[in-house]
Amino acid sequence: MPIIEVGRVCVKIAGREAGRKAVIVDLVDDNFIVISGPKDLTGVKRRKVNVKHIEVLDKKVEIPRGASDEELLRAIEAAGLAEFMKERVKIGRRELLAATALVAKR
Numbered sequence: 001m002p003i004i005e006v007g008r009v010c011v012k013i014a015g016r017e018a019g020r021k022a023v024i025v026d027l028v029d030d031n032f033i034v035i036s037g038p039k040d041l042t043g044v045k046r047r048k049v050n051v052k053h054i055e056v057l058d059k060k061v062e063i064p065r066g067a068s069d070e071e072l073l074r075a076i077e078a079a080g081l082a083e084f085m086k087e088r089v090k091i092g093r094r095e096l097l098a099a100t101a102l103v104a105k106r
Helices: 069-078 082-086 093-105
Strands: 008-012 021-027 032-036 047-050 054-060
Touching (some): 021 054, 021 069
Antiparallel strands (some): 021 032, 032 047
């Protein structure tokens, strides 16, 4: 499994933005991170989230820690991930329960 680091692409698995992709922008502590879509691209606004509410993917963009949404958008386009980021992931009950079980083991 990919590690949680700045620039790593992730999918929200809980909350109103579940199934949408975002990028980790900053690390707060062991339990919380700051993510951003950015909102114009994926619909995920910049927010602090619990690491249990995301699933980390294997894709990564090169951004500095605390990058603005404009910098993030340029990095996503430079990496050729704009269309990938727009796609939503269908989170069904079965997948949500499986992801929650994996989080509980962490």
